Amino acid sequence: MTYVNTGSFVTQPGRRDDVVAILTRHSPQLAASGCRSYEVGVDDAQPDTVFVAEIWDSAEAHEQSLHLESTREAIAEAMPLLTGEMTQQHFTSVGSPLRD
Amino acid sequence: MTYVNTGSFVTQPGRRDDVVAILTRHSPQLAASGCRSYEVGVDDAQPDTVFVAEIWDSAEAHEQSLHLESTREAIAEAMPLLTGEMTQQHFTSVGSPLRD
Numbered sequence: 001m002t003y004v005n006t007g008s009f010v011t012q013p014g015r016r017d018d019v020v021a022i023l024t025r026h027s028p029q030l031a032a033s034g035c036r037s038y039e040v041g042v043d044d045a046q047p048d049t050v051f052v053a054e055i056w057d058s059a060e061a062h063e064q065s066l067h068l069e070s071t072r073e074a075i076a077e078a079m080p081l082l083t084g085e086m087t088q089q090h091f092t093s094v095g096s097p098l099r100d
Numbered sequence: 101m102t103y104v105n106t107g108s109f110v111t112q113p114g115r116r117d118d119v120v121a122i123l124t125r126h127s128p129q130l131a132a133s134g135c136r137s138y139e140v141g142v143d144d145a146q147p148d149t150v151f152v153a154e155i156w157d158s159a160e161a162h163e164q165s166l167h168l169e170s171t172r173e174a175i176a177e178a179m180p181l182l183t184g185e186m187t188q189q190h191f192t193s194v195g196s197p198l199r200d
Contacts, residue, residue, distance in 0.1 A: 002139060002141075004106075004139050004141055004151070004153045006104075006106040006153055006189065008189060020194055020195065023195075023197065024194065024195030024196060024197055025197060026197060026198075026199065026200045027197040027198075030197055030198055031198055035198060037137060037155065037196075037198070038196050038197055038198050039102060039104050039155060039191075039193040039196055040193065040194060040195050040196060040197070041102075041104055041191035041192050041193040041194055042191055042192060042194055043190065043191045043192065051104070051189060051191035053104045053106055053153055053155070053191075055137065055139060055153070070197075074197075087189070089106065089108060089151060089187070089189075090143065091139075091141035091142055091143045091151035091153075092141050092142060092143065093139040093140065093141040094120055094124065094140060094141050094142055095120065095123075095124030095140050096124060096137075096138050096139055096140060097123065097124055097125060097126060097127040097130050097138055097140070097170075097174075098126075098127075098130055098131055098135060098137070098138050099126065100126045
Protein backbone atom coordinates (compact mmCIF):
# COMPACT_ATOMS: atom_id res chain seq x y z
CA MET A 1 0.00 0.00 0.00
CA THR A 2 1.08 3.53 -0.73
CA TYR A 3 3.29 4.80 2.07
CA VAL A 4 3.84 8.48 2.83
CA ASN A 5 6.79 9.78 4.82
CA THR A 6 7.04 13.48 5.67
CA GLY A 7 9.26 15.42 7.97
CA SER A 8 11.62 18.25 8.61
CA PHE A 9 15.23 18.66 9.70
CA VAL A 10 16.73 21.67 11.48
CA THR A 11 20.13 22.48 10.01
CA GLN A 12 23.14 24.19 11.50
CA PRO A 13 22.68 27.96 11.05
CA GLY A 14 23.07 28.92 7.39
CA ARG A 15 23.49 25.35 6.11
CA ARG A 16 19.93 24.79 4.82
CA ASP A 17 20.81 25.19 1.14
CA ASP A 18 23.76 22.81 1.48
CA VAL A 19 21.38 20.15 2.85
CA VAL A 20 18.87 20.90 0.08
CA ALA A 21 21.64 20.39 -2.50
CA ILE A 22 22.49 16.98 -1.03
CA LEU A 23 18.86 15.81 -0.80
CA THR A 24 17.95 16.97 -4.32
CA ARG A 25 20.95 15.32 -5.98
CA HIS A 26 19.51 13.18 -8.79
CA SER A 27 19.20 9.54 -7.74
CA PRO A 28 17.78 7.22 -10.42
CA GLN A 29 18.04 4.41 -7.84
CA LEU A 30 15.16 5.94 -5.85
CA ALA A 31 12.57 5.69 -8.62
CA ALA A 32 13.74 2.14 -9.35
CA SER A 33 13.17 1.35 -5.66
CA GLY A 34 9.50 2.37 -5.59
CA CYS A 35 9.71 6.07 -4.80
CA ARG A 36 6.86 7.80 -6.61
CA SER A 37 7.33 11.32 -5.30
CA TYR A 38 10.03 13.01 -3.24
CA GLU A 39 9.75 16.74 -2.70
CA VAL A 40 12.44 18.67 -0.82
CA GLY A 41 11.51 22.14 0.29
CA VAL A 42 11.80 25.21 2.44
CA ASP A 43 9.61 27.70 4.23
CA ASP A 44 10.80 31.30 4.50
CA ALA A 45 9.36 31.45 8.01
CA GLN A 46 11.85 28.73 9.09
CA PRO A 47 15.19 29.66 7.43
CA ASP A 48 17.20 26.78 8.95
CA THR A 49 14.73 23.96 8.24
CA VAL A 50 14.54 21.53 5.33
CA PHE A 51 11.28 19.73 4.63
CA VAL A 52 10.70 16.46 2.81
CA ALA A 53 7.55 14.72 1.61
CA GLU A 54 7.93 11.28 0.09
CA ILE A 55 5.43 8.87 -1.46
CA TRP A 56 6.46 5.23 -1.82
CA ASP A 57 4.93 2.06 -3.25
CA SER A 58 5.07 0.58 0.26
CA ALA A 59 6.65 0.95 3.69
CA GLU A 60 9.01 -1.89 2.73
CA ALA A 61 10.18 0.00 -0.37
CA HIS A 62 10.95 3.01 1.81
CA GLU A 63 12.74 0.86 4.38
CA GLN A 64 14.89 -0.85 1.73
CA SER A 65 15.80 2.49 0.15
CA LEU A 66 17.64 3.44 3.33
CA HIS A 67 20.20 0.77 2.39
CA LEU A 68 20.83 2.17 -1.10
CA GLU A 69 24.34 3.49 -1.60
CA SER A 70 23.09 6.90 -2.79
CA THR A 71 20.84 7.20 0.27
CA ARG A 72 23.55 6.16 2.73
CA GLU A 73 26.00 8.61 1.13
CA ALA A 74 23.48 11.46 1.29
CA ILE A 75 22.69 10.76 4.94
CA ALA A 76 26.38 10.59 5.87
CA GLU A 77 27.07 13.85 4.03
CA ALA A 78 24.08 15.69 5.50
CA MET A 79 24.34 14.53 9.13
CA PRO A 80 27.14 16.96 10.17
CA LEU A 81 25.03 19.83 8.81
CA LEU A 82 21.99 18.95 10.96
CA THR A 83 21.31 19.79 14.60
CA GLY A 84 19.45 16.53 15.25
CA GLU A 85 16.17 18.35 15.80
CA MET A 86 13.64 16.81 13.41
CA THR A 87 9.97 15.96 12.92
CA GLN A 88 8.53 12.93 11.15
CA GLN A 89 5.08 11.68 10.19
CA HIS A 90 4.43 8.56 8.20
CA PHE A 91 1.25 6.85 7.23
CA THR A 92 -0.30 4.28 4.94
CA SER A 93 -2.55 5.87 2.35
CA VAL A 94 -6.10 4.54 2.30
CA GLY A 95 -7.36 6.73 -0.51
CA SER A 96 -7.42 10.04 -2.33
CA PRO A 97 -10.10 12.47 -3.48
CA LEU A 98 -8.21 12.50 -6.78
CA ARG A 99 -9.04 8.85 -7.40
CA ASP A 100 -12.50 7.46 -8.01
CA MET B 101 6.25 26.65 -7.45
CA THR B 102 5.22 23.24 -6.19
CA TYR B 103 3.60 23.56 -2.77
CA VAL B 104 3.37 20.72 -0.28
CA ASN B 105 0.87 20.65 2.58
CA THR B 106 0.95 17.83 5.12
CA GLY B 107 -0.75 17.35 8.42
CA SER B 108 -2.82 15.26 10.77
CA PHE B 109 -6.17 15.58 12.52
CA VAL B 110 -7.19 13.86 15.76
CA THR B 111 -10.75 12.59 15.47
CA GLN B 112 -13.38 11.94 18.10
CA PRO B 113 -12.84 8.40 19.43
CA GLY B 114 -13.81 5.82 16.81
CA ARG B 115 -14.60 8.35 14.07
CA ARG B 116 -11.37 8.08 12.07
CA ASP B 117 -12.86 6.02 9.24
CA ASP B 118 -15.80 8.39 8.93
CA VAL B 119 -13.36 11.28 8.41
CA VAL B 120 -11.34 9.20 5.94
CA ALA B 121 -14.55 8.52 3.98
CA ILE B 122 -15.26 12.27 3.75
CA LEU B 123 -11.70 13.23 2.76
CA THR B 124 -11.38 10.49 0.12
CA ARG B 125 -14.71 11.27 -1.57
CA HIS B 126 -13.87 11.74 -5.26
CA SER B 127 -13.55 15.43 -6.15
CA PRO B 128 -12.74 16.12 -9.81
CA GLN B 129 -12.65 19.83 -8.90
CA LEU B 130 -9.41 19.31 -6.96
CA ALA B 131 -7.37 18.09 -9.92
CA ALA B 132 -8.80 20.91 -12.04
CA SER B 133 -7.64 23.34 -9.33
CA GLY B 134 -3.97 22.32 -9.44
CA CYS B 135 -3.87 19.47 -6.97
CA ARG B 136 -1.29 16.95 -8.18
CA SER B 137 -1.36 14.51 -5.31
CA TYR B 138 -3.57 14.12 -2.24
CA GLU B 139 -3.04 11.10 -0.04
CA VAL B 140 -5.26 10.42 2.97
CA GLY B 141 -4.02 7.87 5.42
CA VAL B 142 -3.78 6.22 8.78
CA ASP B 143 -1.19 4.79 11.14
CA ASP B 144 -2.15 1.80 13.29
CA ALA B 145 -0.12 3.29 16.13
CA GLN B 146 -2.49 6.30 16.21
CA PRO B 147 -6.03 4.85 15.81
CA ASP B 148 -7.85 8.19 16.10
CA THR B 149 -5.70 10.22 13.71
CA VAL B 150 -6.13 10.94 10.01
CA PHE B 151 -3.12 12.06 7.96
CA VAL B 152 -3.02 14.02 4.74
CA ALA B 153 -0.21 14.83 2.31
CA GLU B 154 -1.02 17.13 -0.57
CA ILE B 155 1.06 18.40 -3.50
CA TRP B 156 -0.17 21.48 -5.37
CA ASP B 157 0.94 23.50 -8.38
CA SER B 158 1.35 26.48 -6.03
CA ALA B 159 0.41 27.86 -2.63
CA GLU B 160 -2.20 30.00 -4.40
CA ALA B 161 -3.81 26.91 -5.95
CA HIS B 162 -4.05 25.35 -2.51
CA GLU B 163 -5.47 28.54 -1.00
CA GLN B 164 -8.12 28.87 -3.74
CA SER B 165 -9.14 25.23 -3.33
CA LEU B 166 -10.35 26.01 0.18
CA HIS B 167 -13.16 28.00 -1.46
CA LEU B 168 -14.33 25.12 -3.67
CA GLU B 169 -17.81 23.88 -2.87
CA SER B 170 -16.63 20.26 -2.47
CA THR B 171 -13.88 21.37 -0.08
CA ARG B 172 -16.16 23.57 2.00
CA GLU B 173 -18.72 20.78 2.23
CA ALA B 174 -16.08 18.23 3.29
CA ILE B 175 -14.69 20.56 5.97
CA ALA B 176 -18.17 21.32 7.33
CA GLU B 177 -19.04 17.61 7.41
CA ALA B 178 -15.74 16.57 9.04
CA MET B 179 -15.42 19.33 11.65
CA PRO B 180 -17.87 17.83 14.22
CA LEU B 181 -15.91 14.56 14.02
CA LEU B 182 -12.58 16.23 14.93
CA THR B 183 -11.22 17.20 18.34
CA GLY B 184 -9.44 20.28 17.00
CA GLU B 185 -6.03 18.81 17.77
CA MET B 186 -4.02 18.89 14.55
CA THR B 187 -0.55 19.25 13.06
CA GLN B 188 0.42 20.99 9.85
CA GLN B 189 3.58 21.47 7.82
CA HIS B 190 3.73 23.24 4.50
CA PHE B 191 6.62 24.13 2.27
CA THR B 192 7.62 25.22 -1.19
CA SER B 193 9.43 22.50 -3.05
CA VAL B 194 12.87 23.48 -4.35
CA GLY B 195 13.73 20.16 -5.94
CA SER B 196 13.61 16.38 -5.93
CA PRO B 197 16.15 13.57 -6.23
CA LEU B 198 13.71 12.06 -8.73
CA ARG B 199 14.27 14.93 -11.16
CA ASP B 200 17.50 15.69 -12.97
